[in-house]
Amino acid sequence: MGEVEIEIEIPPYFLCPITLDIMRDPVTLSTGITYDRESIEQWLFTQQNTTCPATKQPLPNLDLTPNTTLRRLIQSWCTLHAVQRLPSPKPPLTLPHLLRILSQASLPHLQSKSLQTLKSLASDSLTNRRCIASSPAPAFLASLIIAKSSFSDDALSILHSLHLPESALKPLSTPAFVQSLTLVLQLGTYQPRVFAINLLRSITEIAEPSLLISLKPELFSEIDNMLKDKDISRKEMKSAMKVLIAACPWGRNRMKAAEAGVAAAVVDLLLDVVDKRECEMMMMVLEMVCQCADGRSELLGHAAGLAVVAKKILRVSGAATERGVRILHSVSRYSATAAVLVEMVQSGAVAKLWLVMQVDCGAKTKERAREILKAHARAWRTASCIPNNLIS
Known part of the structure; x- marks a missing residue:
């Protein structure tokens, strides 16, 4: 006969209310409820909660008091029932x-x-x-x-x-430290570069404008290199995007990003991206960079530039559609040569603008689409790509 397994019932007060596992390092909140230290720290400090998970009461303080009596009881119980004894936690x-x-x-x-x-x-x-x-x-x-x-x-x-x-x-958040992290991006091996771009993301998200407008062109060149690196992870790619999103509301930084080649790198990424949030971030970066002449030139110089923008309109989210129409608006207003107008037809951009007029896309987005269609109505009517009554 095979051995009969005997289930050992664990006293419920040995279990963490969050994970329902035996507590390794029990600590007690001001509400009197005891949790495993790792779990409650995640709840309080990583997830930024200010209530007790069990009672939902607001916490007057976030002090964690070690429950040494309970820890000893748990260890004694483990020894008595031949359960692997939990090691004593290291003092903080x-x-x-x-x-x-x-x-x-x-x-x-x-x-x-x-x-x-x-x-x-x-x-x-x-x-x-x-x-x-x-x-x-x-x-x-x-x-x-x-x-x-x-x-x-x-x-x-x-x-x-x-x-x-x-x-x-x-x-x-100082120029000297940002420049040092940029140097790591330039000269460092893979892992230090990963650490550097993640720190740069955190810094630029909280930095003062004076720091952001002083960012060096080398930083944008290194971000461009990271976006083109096939070995870079999605997490680090998003960190690079967030640095650009924080930096590019300033016109000088848009020019630095455009001169570094960021627009073409983002278009290449957009060709394969499937994640909604990633696509929205890329469209946001592209829209900001296309507010300067070099950015628009780079977009139009890419064989798939207008086509990929048109493809994302009405297929990803309202935010992506709005950014896509903004990009086309910039191109239409400042870079609308005869060749570009033909490409807007061939890439499907004009057809997408027509569809934007037919669905619920928000008043401002529709107004931009209408403005683009009106501005070049004669050229596109000649090409028979929009109906005569659309912009009447």
């Missing part, structure tokens, strides 16, 4: 301990060891990462990157792992 990092590590890291002969210790502590828990992020550590790590230290890759890796909040990113 304290600020005095962290400051000692940073003091040692300033000494050349201890720098490597100290950075490895910091990296290990950051990987241990969200509590440790929050402690590091709220300390002088980010500024110290950034200084190593700016100084092109031999340990700058380690510093960059740690900074990236911290997922810095806005309060910690603000002091790093």
